[in-house]
Amino acid sequence: MTAETTPPAARAPAGPRQLARQRRRASLVRFWNRYRSHRAGLLGLALLALFALAALTAPLTVGPDVASVTEAPGRPMESPSGDFPLGTDRFGRDLLGLLIWGTRVSLLIGLLAALLSVVIGALVGITAGHFRGVYDTVMMRVTDWFLVMPTLVLAIALATVMSRSLGTIVLAIGVTSWPTTARLVRAQTLAVESRPYIERAKALGGGHRHVMSRHVLPNVMPLVLAQATLIISSSILAEATLAFLGLGDPTVVSWGGLLQEAREAGAVSSGDWWYLVPPGIAIAVVALAFTLCGRAVESVLNPRLGVAR
Template sequence: MTTAPALPRRSSATALRWKLRREAWGRTWAKFRANRAGMVGLAVLLVFAVVAVFAPLLADSHALRVSSASGPILAPPSREYPLGTDDNGRSVLTLLIFGARVPLLVGLMATVISMVIGTIVGMASGMSDGWAGTILFRFTEWFIVIPFLPLALVLATLLGGSLLSIIVVIGITGWPATALVIRAQTFSVRERPFMERARVLGAGPWHLMSKHVFPNVLPLVFANTTLTVAGSVLAETTLSFLGFGDPTAVSWGTMLNAAFGTGAVSLGAWWALLPPGICVIAVVLAFTMAGQALEDIVNPRLEEGR
């Protein structure tokens, strides 16, 4: 008795599975392209991503050093300094270009932490019956009612103002909303017929979560990720503006902090305030637009209600 035909059959099933996934991603991309707001948001994000990645090619990193600054203090925009200079005589444009790196890096890394924690807690809470699910749900509720800013400030003070600390602080304070969304979706998935068939065939909790629940909540995780990144970028800017960011790293939040600290508002030096503020608004708005476009694809009923 031979089992040789099993290998081609398994390979064929794997190939079919990947083909269906490619077709699904193709349909998702086609729907996303049809959403003008989503495409505008994606285009804006790509521009900022290119600027952040190629910052050393677009500006001189040595100009970030206060000791290397040679320009006049708080000089208005000119041909030599298109966006003026800061209180140390450094080019605001150079600071703006290199300042794009920290918000995007912190936003993405903190969002990964939030998504992992929120997805695990949400699925575990949705799949658990009895006291285990209740405890996870109550813990999520308790965490979500705590004001974000005071909790983040306390954690930032305890962990220090390094870049890694800011990522951890934002990541561990931003997961509850994701957990509630994933929990609700898990409740919907667990009542479907294929879940009952899997239970009858002897599937355990881990198999159900990894093979059945997770693939069905994954699109919602992706859609929620873009919205969470927007909040993480805004959180990093807020912490840096309040002086709890990394003092050795240039970001839009530290630029705003320095501008307010030197009295740029009273001096009328708008070029020290508006450029970083506009960049923060543009990135947050772009992530929000892209996230809403993905939400419309994942849940078409949202689009019908707008």
């Protein structure tokens, strides 16, 4: 005698939130499947993972005492050796430890400055493309003024008149690098608002806030994300430039600060390459990594660009 099998219970219909989570999960899976086909993007992601790991584990691997001048373990300007793989600086500090510790500051400034830049650019671009008229004209003229002005000169001017701190560097870079994002987001906003479902949303009573937050913002976010990855690399380069010019925070260790100290110590004229080369290579590699990731993200989100893999 065989037991009768009962049909499985019918599943309850998924709610709106569950459907939204399923769509987001499926979108992330599709994004990753496309992203991992870009070998250059994977290389950039691997490099960024190494830098992020070094930054997160720096308090455990080198500790904050590595920046102490009074507790320097070596003699000033020692060449690379077994005890000091990258040599020592003019105070006798381990340059390898300083390089690892400086990763924290350089990446933090790059991320915060890029965040500030894309927030300003997205806000200006979305509002200008949505409201148009006089507001659009005024904001685009302001954007054009920032575009024609040298970004580095504006950042140097702000860093000069304000106190020397990490917040000043972030503010100086962020408020001078947003115009490109604003222009791109405005163009995308105009394209989105010309679609029929925007007219339907307005006809059903959707206000300005609803249209911009529920319809425009989700459509411009991929562009903002791709732009953010590219701005991070330029922000790190700008921070290194400001620190090299002596406009950074002298109380913290960064890659640009190491280059500035090497210049002051006369490493160029004396041929102490270990003081100059490692920070310069670190800046170049992390900027390249963010650029590779940005190009891959842009290619995934907009396949029509046809970026070479």
